[in-house]
Amino acid sequence: MPISPRHILVVNVQGHGHVYPSLGVVGELARRGHRISYLTGPAFAEEVAAAGAEVLLYKSAFDDFHVPDVVQREDAETQLHLVYVRENVALLRAAEEALRNDPPDLVAYDVMPFLAGRLLAKRWNRPAVRFNGGFAENEHYSMFEALWASHGHRHPADVEAVHAVLADLLAEYGVDTPVKEFWREIEDLNIIHLPKSYQIAPETFDERFAFVGPNFTGLTQDTGWQPPTPDTPVLLVSLGSTFNEHPEFFKACAEAFTDTPWHVVMAIGRTLDPETLGPLPPNVEALPWVPFRAVLRHASACLIQGTTGATMQAVDMGVPLVVMPHFATEAAPFARRTVELGLGYELPADQVHPAGIREVVERLARDTEVKRRVLLMRSDVRESGGSARGADEVEAYLERSGA
The missing domain is CATH 3.40.50.2000 (Glycogen Phosphorylase B;)
Known part of the structure; x- marks a missing residue:
């Protein structure tokens, strides 16, 4: 039985690999009558609107931060962690301003702006859902730790200058959980845009994780491109x-x-x-x-x-x-x-x-x-279920949480 329409906020960074995976579920929820406010950068406004969401915009901290240049610097570890925090703060402030008198019933957020997503959910005392276009995270596997290791970097909480900024941010929202614990907390619903068989340590993930597979909404343009001949490799x-x-x-x-x-x-x-x-x-x-x-x-x-x-x-x-x-x-x-x-x-x-x-x-x-x-x-x-399954999972979670 269909549930009554809800107001859902989606928080996402300005990046192809983050916005596009979410658009199928967002579009399906909008089709079912839910009101979607989608916060992201202007580069994706057209695609988000086409999915049926109202576009809320923020200015990305990465607009003035060229990652390829910074990764070669001696202080790359600190600077990359700090720009990540600034990006989350930019999203936080934009959401608070745009929805000051119109808080959502549910906060859905991409894995990269998880600081913003989780703090907004706490501010409004709302349930939260995490969207993830990469590997899911639980007590046994951390994608963040794998990414830091690939750069040779430490956890942000172990970098003094970054830890101080994070601790102040959490305190602003009344969170007294240590930074590392806050980072590793798991939502009761996680929509993973991969098939479970591609996930690292798939057997360790429980019913909190719905592996609905990727979404290709917005990526299906048929330009009529053809090779010179049909048998050309x-x-x-x-x-x-x-x-x-x-x-x-x-x-x-x-x-x-x-x-x-x-x-x-x-x-x-x-x-x-x-x-x-x-x-x-x-x-x-x-x-x-x-x-x-x-x-x-x-x-x-x-x-x-x-x-x-x-x-x-x-x-x-x-x-x-x-x-x-x-x-x-x-x-x-x-x-x-x-x-x-x-x-x-x-x-x-x-x-x-x-x-x-x-x-x-x-x-x-x-x-x-x-x-x-x-x-x-x-x-x-x-066979993972795709956008329809993702929307089903979100609606069931809304019902369970009483939102």
């Missing part, structure tokens, strides 16, 4: 939207497949000038942005950093992966899981040259066992 290459300022890598990819049957489509990002790549062979395209799914529909392989958004799109299209998280260490835990599950190969750092790239890609394209495992994972993705 296609390789999609991307370093994502942040760590793509590596012209030498894209040049190596182009050289690797010069005078071969392969057609290579490279998404080089909007900050890299295509002119820096020089003349490209006729079988190589270099574009600021490409419709992933339109190209993946024809691809024999893809070469990506390994983050879950791109990985799940490739799996859903039945495409084996070559992963190389060397330019973005936060991709490392996910890339390792992809290789561990036999869904692709890693391109070692010492093979990031034309001969090495071509050898790994062509070996992958011949590997029928990898292809078989990708198709099995695709079945898991499509």
Whole structure:
């Protein structure tokens, strides 16, 4: 039986891998009559509105913070933790201002702005749901700790300057829980946008975690892209939207497949000038942005950093992966899981040259066992329940919590 409409606030950072996974569940909840206020950056206002939500905007702390530059600094650990806190505070203040006289019945938040999400729920004394487009976290596994380890960083609570800021923030909201304990607290409902079989330590996650699989709302543009001929092997290459300022890598990819049957489509990002790549062979395209799914529909392989958004799109299209998280260490835990599950190969750092790239890609394209495992994972993705299941879980939780 349908439940009465509720007002739901969704809190999310301005990032493709965070906003897009949530849009399916948000759209389904809106379709069922719930009023959704969705707080995010202006870059995603159009997609959020199309999902049926009212858009609330904030100014991201990352607008004036270039991560690739900072990761090389001696104080990178402190600065990266502090900008993360500033991002959460920006979201907190924007939500409080926008909903001062209109508090929601439920706060749903993405895993990255969890500080903002949990503190808003406490401020309004409302139940909370965590959305997660990456690995779920429980008492046995922490995605945050894995990401910090990939950078060689400590827990923010162990960095004196950061701990002081966090402790003050928690105190402002009447929270006297130690920072590390607050960080590891688990919501009673967690919507995970991955199939459970892709999760690390899946057997340790209980009924608080609903693995509903990825959502591709907003990512399904069919531009009509076609390879030169139906039997042309296609390789999609991307370093994502942040760590793509590596012209030498894209040049190596182009050289690797010069005078071969392969057609290579490279998404080089909007900050890299295509002119820096020089003349490209006729079988190589270099574009600021490409419709992933339109190209993946024809691809024999893809070469990506390994983050879950791109990985799940490739799996859903039945495409084996070559992963190389060397330019973005936060991709490392996910890339390792992809290789561990036999869904692709890693391109070692010492093979990031034309001969090495071509050898790994062509070996992958011949590997029928990898292809078989990708198709099995695709079945898991499509049988996880998707947006409808996610909305069912949220509605059931609203009923249980009496919101």
